[in-house]
Amino acid sequence: MSEENKFKNQVKQIYRMLVVIWCVVLLGVVFAIYALVDPNFSAFNTDEELQAVLVENTIEEDDWDKIENGIHLRTGFVEDDGLMTVVNNCTSCHSAKMVTQNRMTKERWIATIRWMQETQNLWDLGNNEEIIVNYLAKNYAPKSMGRRANLENIEWYNLN
Structure with missing residues (x-):
C-alpha cells in the first residue's frame, strides 16, 4: 500500500472517530x-x-368545586358572584389559565367574547354574558402599575 493510500485510510479513520464522538x-x-x-x-x-x-394528583369528586382561601381549587378562579357561570361556560373550551393570565376592561372582555363567537364557534351566552363579563371585569381587570405599596408590619433589626 502506498503512502498516499495509508494517509487516506488514516484520515477516514479519524473522520469516523470524530463522527462517533x-x-x-x-x-x-x-x-x-x-x-x-x-x-x-x-x-x-x-x-x-x-x-x-x-391518582395522587386527581381532585376527589367531593372536592370538585371546593373553594379554599377564596380560590376555586379546580380552576384557580377567584370566588365571587358568577364563579360557576364562568367555570361552566369558559372552561368547556379552554383551560382556566387562558382566563386568569389575561386582564382586561369590561369592554375588552366583551370584545374578546365577540371574537370567540365570530371565529371560535362560541355559543350565544344569553343572560349569562352579563354575569360572565361582570365577574371577569371585577376579578381580572387590568392592574394599574405604579409605585409599590408601602411596607407594613416589618420587624426591623440592626445590622452589627
Missing part, C-alpha cells in the same frame, strides 16, 4: 436537556407508576 456528545446534550425538562424521567415510568401519579 460528535454523536456521543449530541446524545449527551439531548439527555441533559431532557433531564432538565423532566427530572423524574416520567416517560420511562411503568404504567403502575404513572397511574399512582395520576
